[in-house]
Amino acid sequence: NAGVTQTPKFRVLKTGQSMTLLCAQDMNHEYMYWYRQDPGMGLRLIHYSVGEGTTAKGEVPDGYNVSRLKKQNFLLGLESAAPSQTSVYFCASSPLKSGGEVEQFFGPGTRLTVL
C-alpha cells in the first residue's frame, strides 16, 4: 500500500497562474482533507470531503476549489495564485468510524511557492 500520495512535490508559480494539486489514497477511506501548513500556525483545514462527489469548506477555503470525482482522489485547485498561498500543502484521509477515533493519514506534502 502506498497510503496517501501527493503530486507534485514542489512547484513554483507566478502570481495569477493556476494549478491543481492531486491527492490519491489506496486505503479506501471515505474522508479526505486538504491542509496548509505555515510557520507558527500549524495545520489549517482548507477543504474536506466526506465521500465521493461531496466537498465542504474548512477553516481557510478562500482562493481554493476542490473536487472529489473518485473516492480515491481529491484535487485542490488554485485558479489565480497569490503570494499568500505560498505554503506547504498536505492531503490526508481517514476511514469512516461511527463515534470512534479520527486518526488521519497524511501524504508527504507539496511545497508551493508563488512569486
Next chain:
Amino acid sequence: DQQVKQNSPSLSVQEGRISILNCDYTNSMFDYFLWYKKYPAEGPTFLISISSIKDKNEDGRFTVFLNKSAKHLSLHIVPSQPGDSAVYFCAVRGFSGGYNKLIFGAGTRLAVHP
C-alpha cells in the same frame, strides 16, 4: 483566536531524559485528543491519542496525560532518543458542519541531543 495552543515553539532535551510537550485547548466540548509527529519533508504521522473519558494513555515510551479541568494535554517521552527529534503537533477533535474535524496546534520542535 487559536483553539489549540502549543506555547513552546521548541524544546531541547538530552538523550535518556524525559521530554514533556504541552498543549492547551479552549473548548471543553472537545472529546478526543491526538499527538502527531512530523519529520522534515514528510507528512505528519499519528503517534498516540486519548479519549476525554480517560486521563492517561501509554504506548511504550510515549504517555499522554489529559487534565480536563485545566484543558491541558501533555506528551511525555521517556527515555528520549535522538530519533525522537521532530516537530510534534497536538490535535483535538471538534464537531462542526455536521462532521468531526481535527484542529491542530502550531507544533513544538523537539531536539534530542546526545
